Amino acid sequence: MSITVFTNGTIWTGVSGNLIVDALAIEGEKIIALGEDAKKHVGQDVTQIDLAGGMLLPAFGDGHAHPLYGGLESIGPQIKGAPTLDALLEIVRKFAQDNPDKEWIVGASYESWHAANGEFDAKWLDAVVPDRPVVLRANDYHTIWCNTKALEIAGVTKDSPEPPLGVIVRRPDGTPMGTMREWGAVDLIMNQLPENSRAEFREGFKVSTQTLAASGTTWVQDAWIDPGMPESYMDALANGLLGVRYNLALRADPFNWRNQLDWFASARDLVGTQSHLTCRSIKFFADGVIEGGTAALKLPYVDAPDSVGMPCWDWQELKEAVATIDSMGFQPHIHAIGDDGIHAALNAIEYAQAVNKEKSHPRPVITHVQLVDPIDLPRFAQLGVIANFEPLWACNDSLQSELTTPRLGQERAQWQYPIKSLLNDGAAISFGSDWPVTSQKPLECMTIAVTREHALSENPTPWIPDERISVDEALSAYTAGPAFQAGDETRRGTLQVGFEADVVWLDSDIRSIAPALIPTARVLGTWCLGKRVFTQE
Ligand SMILES: [Zn+2]
Numbered sequence: 001m002s003i004t005v006f007t008n009g010t011i012w013t014g015v016s017g018n019l020i021v022d023a024l025a026i027e028g029e030k031i032i033a034l035g036e037d038a039k040k041h042v043g044q045d046v047t048q049i050d051l052a053g054g055m056l057l058p059a060f061g062d063g064h065a066h067p068l069y070g071g072l073e074s075i076g077p078q079i080k081g082a083p084t085l086d087a088l089l090e091i092v093r094k095f096a097q098d099n100p101d102k103e104w105i106v107g108a109s110y111e112s113w114h115a116a117n118g119e120f121d122a123k124w125l126d127a128v129v130p131d132r133p134v135v136l137r138a139n140d141y142h143t144i145w146c147n148t149k150a151l152e153i154a155g156v157t158k159d160s161p162e163p164p165l166g167v168i169v170r171r172p173d174g175t176p177m178g179t180m181r182e183w184g185a186v187d188l189i190m191n192q193l194p195e196n197s198r199a200e201f202r203e204g205f206k207v208s209t210q211t212l213a214a215s216g217t218t219w220v221q222d223a224w225i226d227p228g229m230p231e232s233y234m235d236a237l238a239n240g241l242l243g244v245r246y247n248l249a250l251r252a253d254p255f256n257w258r259n260q261l262d263w264f265a266s267a268r269d270l271v272g273t274q275s276h277l278t279c280r281s282i283k284f285f286a287d288g289v290i291e292g293g294t295a296a297l298k299l300p301y302v303d304a305p306d307s308v309g310m311p312c313w314d315w316q317e318l319k320e321a322v323a324t325i326d327s328m329g330f331q332p333h334i335h336a337i338g339d340d341g342i343h344a345a346l347n348a349i350e351y352a353q354a355v356n357k358e359k360s361h362p363r364p365v366i367t368h369v370q371l372v373d374p375i376d377l378p379r380f381a382q383l384g385v386i387a388n389f390e391p392l393w394a395c396n397d398s399l400q401s402e403l404t405t406p407r408l409g410q411e412r413a414q415w416q417y418p419i420k421s422l423l424n425d426g427a428a429i430s431f432g433s434d435w436p437v438t439s440q441k442p443l444e445c446m447t448i449a450v451t452r453e454h455a456l457s458e459n460p461t462p463w464i465p466d467e468r469i470s471v472d473e474a475l476s477a478y479t480a481g482p483a484f485q486a487g488d489e490t491r492r493g494t495l496q497v498g499f500e501a502d503v504v505w506l507d508s509d510i511r512s513i514a515p516a517l518i519p520t521a522r523v524l525g526t527w528c529l530g531k532r533v534f535t536q537e
Helices: 035-039 067-075 085-098 122-126 148-154 182-190 198-214 229-238 257-271 315-327 339-359 374-383 398-408 419-425 442-451 471-478 480-485 515-520
Strands: 003-012 020-027 030-034 046-050 055-058 060-065 105-110 134-138 143-146 167-170 176-181 217-225 245-251 277-285 331-336 365-368 386-389 429-431 503-506 523-528 531-535
Touching: 003 035, 003 503, 020 035, 030 035, 060 365, 060 386, 060 429, 060 480, 067 105, 067 198, 067 217, 067 229, 085 105, 085 122, 085 134, 122 143, 122 148, 122 176, 134 148, 143 182, 148 176, 148 182, 167 182, 176 182, 198 217, 198 229, 198 523, 198 531, 217 277, 217 331, 217 480, 217 523, 229 245, 229 257, 229 277, 245 257, 257 277, 257 315, 277 315, 315 331, 315 339, 331 339, 339 365, 339 374, 374 419, 386 419, 386 480, 419 429, 429 442, 429 471, 429 480, 442 471, 442 515, 471 480
Parallel strands: 003 046, 003 055, 060 217, 105 134, 217 245, 245 277, 277 331, 331 365, 365 386, 386 429
Antiparallel strands: 003 020, 020 030, 055 503, 134 143, 143 176, 167 176, 503 523, 523 531
8 A cells, every 4th residue: 555645734633732743644545653653654655745834634524515416506507606687697598508408497506686685587587598497596595596487387376375384476466476485485396307317416426526625625414315315326426426425414304204214214224334425314404594584583583573483393393303313323413593493403402312311322413503592502512412503604794784683683693603602611513514505615614713704894893703713623623523523533533543544735824824814725635535536736
């Protein structure tokens, strides 16, 4: 087996007491030496990598993302970041023209600010593609915009009733406008789509793996798996397209979860135990989002005194479901954003641990963790719950200042993303991206955890500054944190002799630059299980 030795840079191990070393040696899939011991391996037939004053650290993990959706964006019209609505429509028109054989035009992800209130009209798409169905996902992935042909095929009309857990946006005369919110409504359209072809899925996985590896990530939690997707993952694995590691979270349906239990078990059996693919988790949506008024709150929204949001589950049913999958050995991965949603998620985990006792499996995950009632904070550490944050969101951007804070009021607004509070309590933390909802690049996201400043703001001021964390804490939340979430902390996530060689090489030492400049560092190389999966050209 060939040996590679890294020298001439800052090597951050993630292990306190031995945090920085100056050399690291790997052989095959494993780390074999650190520091002076590693330098002894330098010699003939050994690959030596000169870090050139940069930094080597454990490769990043992403505790919550949608990598297949991220990858599949590449096969549709490239509307993400279109500067204007007209530009976006022109991209769709050109794509349809260039792809005459595509039965459906499917794309992602548009920004909702292109239209007032995020309400997009089917007629705008009809003007560029009148004869074939078009459906575009918004960048929140909870909303779609489709044309009239798509509405017709789905049979959505003026007379369609409001679906449970969804909203059909309508014109004043009651006809569907073309914007559908939340999956109760979204699925009316999406269920009509032809399956992606095997070739399309493969392209999606290829792009996903390349994108993650290029940002230094070698483990990702895929937080939304529906039937059919485990088979696509297995096909990608068999074809060598999973160059980084993926864990699958099978999505539990609040109304039908009891009938899904066989599928949960068979999907896990299908995947088995692979170095690059596991199926250990079940995804629950406890609630929605605050900006949409759908996150579950203990007290009403300031702007809607009759509403405490839209819980996705009957809370007793959530307890039963979490306890059931916990007893099957699955890890719950619960989307919870409002203080009542988070409270209910903690209750469900507490219940599962009480009824399953020693059979109960550790490391439940609550993801997003936006609004935490201070009285619920200690329960994370007490119950051993991993708080998975998407730190890019923890700043005073326009979504926060214009939509979220006004809906919560000033007092509750201060409870958001309590990263430092949970660390101080001794709770386990992991970071993630929610890609493609927001950037998958850990360097862009972690800077916000450290500064709590909006990168594009002209006069950046830290938002809830007491919740800022150090660069070392942010690095741990992107390395050891996700490894712990994956149950892999005894074999990767930190740099130790005998551990698997998942490492990332940055062009500068991000501990020695201003935290706001962390995103300017470049990833030069990424290794997964000792194999180089990304090289900066
Ligand atoms: Zn998500």
